[in-house]
Structures are given as C-alpha cells and as structure tokens.
Amino acid sequence: MARRRIASAAHDSGVASPEGAPCSALRRRIGADVVAKSAPDGYTLLMSSPSPLVVSPHLLKSMPYDPQKDLAPVVWIAAVPALMVVHPSIPAKTVPEFIKLAKSKPGQLTYSSSGNGGTGHLAGALFDLGAGTKMIHVPYKGTGPATTALVAGEVTLSFGESIALLPHIKSGRLRALAVTTLKRFPILPDLPTVAETIPGYIAGPWYGILVPAKTPADIVAKLNGAVGSILRMPDIQANLANAGAETKGGSPADLAAQIKDESERWGRVIKAAGIKVE
Numbered sequence: 001m002a003r004r005r006i007a008s009a010a011h012d013s014g015v016a017s018p019e020g021a022p023c024s025a026l027r028r029r030i031g032a033d034v035v036a037k038s039a040p041d042g043y044t045l046l047m048s049s050p051s052p053l054v055v056s057p058h059l060l061k062s063m064p065y066d067p068q069k070d071l072a073p074v075v076w077i078a079a080v081p082a083l084m085v086v087h088p089s090i091p092a093k094t095v096p097e098f099i100k101l102a103k104s105k106p107g108q109l110t111y112s113s114s115g116n117g118g119t120g121h122l123a124g125a126l127f128d129l130g131a132g133t134k135m136i137h138v139p140y141k142g143t144g145p146a147t148t149a150l151v152a153g154e155v156t157l158s159f160g161e162s163i164a165l166l167p168h169i170k171s172g173r174l175r176a177l178a179v180t181t182l183k184r185f186p187i188l189p190d191l192p193t194v195a196e197t198i199p200g201y202i203a204g205p206w207y208g209i210l211v212p213a214k215t216p217a218d219i220v221a222k223l224n225g226a227v228g229s230i231l232r233m234p235d236i237q238a239n240l241a242n243a244g245a246e247t248k249g250g251s252p253a254d255l256a257a258q259i260k261d262e263s264e265r266w267g268r269v270i271k272a273a274g275i276k277v278e
Helices: 002-012 032-036 051-059 095-104 119-131 143-151 162-171 217-231 234-242 252-273
Strands: 046-048 071-079 082-086 110-113 136-139 157-161 175-179 206-212 246-249
Touching: 032 046, 032 071, 032 206, 051 252, 071 217, 071 252, 082 119, 082 162, 095 119, 095 175, 110 119, 110 143, 119 136, 119 157, 119 252, 143 157, 143 162, 157 162, 162 175, 206 217, 206 252, 217 234, 217 246, 217 252, 234 246
Parallel strands: 110 136, 110 157
Antiparallel strands: 046 206, 071 206, 071 246, 082 157, 082 175
C-alpha cells in the first residue's frame, strides 16, 4: 500500500507524465543502475535498501554507477529493526551470556544470513568486531532459507528483519536476545538493544527514495513534499509500525547524511572483517 501511494505522489505533486502515469521505478522493479542512467525528469524514482547505496561500493571491484554521484536523495522512508535471535537449544538468554558462550567456543557458533554482503552478514561481522568473538557466517539464498535453517537448528543464530522473525519468536521456535537499533523496539519493549552491551552497535535495513543526480532541485523538492505528506498519514504510519518499521521522512539532506554515514561505517566494517564477495 505504501509503495502504491508513494508512486502516485509524483502525479499528486504535479511531477508526472502528460498521461498522468506515476513514476516508473515504483510501478515496476528496476535496478539502481537503470535509475542512475535514466532521464532526470522526475518520472523515474528508486526505492532502495542500503545494499546498492552503501555496501556494494565497498564489496565490488567495479560498479556501473556511483551511488553518491549518480543518484540524488529525495526522502528517507523508514528504518526496519533487525533482531538478534538464537535457536532455543542455545543456553544463552542475554547478549552478555551469548558473548561468553561464543568466546568459549571460538569458530564454532554459526550465524545465517540472506547472502554474502547482506544486512545480516554485516550485522554479524559488526557483532564479532565489537564483542571480540569469532563466529562462522553461513550465507543462504534469501531471508526465507536463512530463517528456516535457524528454526531447524542448522545454525546458532541470525540477525534478521523483525517482520520475518516475530512469528517464530511468538511461537517459541526462536528466542530473541536483542534488537539492533539504538533504541528499544516498541513491539518488544522488554527486549534490550545490542548497544546496551556493545556501545554504539547499530545494524539493520532502511529504505529511501532517490532520483537521477541531475534531476532539478524543484522537482526533488516537490517529490520530497509529496512523499513526506504520505508518510505523515496515520494509516501509513500504522502499516509501517505493524511491519516493525520506524517512519522517517525529513529532507533530502537527511537521507544524504544517512547514506554518507552508513557508507563510511560499513566500509570500515567490511575492511576490518575482510569481507569479500566472489
């Protein structure tokens, strides 16, 4: 629902084709490379997760676009908390207990993710660096298989999006140890943050809208205002909250700062952890 409303924001704000068609990137899924090379006319928008913007540039030897030069931020949509969860057979019930367990078994505990270089992989690498532990990363082809492996006890833990993990936590098939945001998760208010044990720890997906870099400033401003008004709608905020997401909004500069900060932070983590994508 949020995607459809955001797609129609171009029309509502006066940024639309003569036929009144909404922006193409939100009507059909196309890549960041395509958007970066599209005409800067406000008709093509990219709704992106962090990977194409702040992770891939540090993992790939070459890219067909430069996220910070070829794309212009419009608005930060939402941030989605990730949860640190373990299989219930694991005795640790808190982050400090888990760190103690991991240090007693270096190289023996495993964590699943949706793939090499994904949010879950980086969250685990950041945890290792901050806690002084040494876990083994086990990549899967997607969030579903990674979660299934954890539920089956094939791996020790995972760092995954709350929306995918909450049903398993409520059923007792998984145990949540912490949330990866700096603030506690309203849906699970008694669940501590990883940062309460590892100061400054933050990891998790977020979503923003961008356009080709040379899009005129007045068009960017119109789109920012239109999408911002949608994000302030109570039903949209409720839908995002029910999905475990925190509504963001703000100015194009706010999203630009997020991209810059995240790129620098994950670049340091990728280098320190020696993460490579074959």
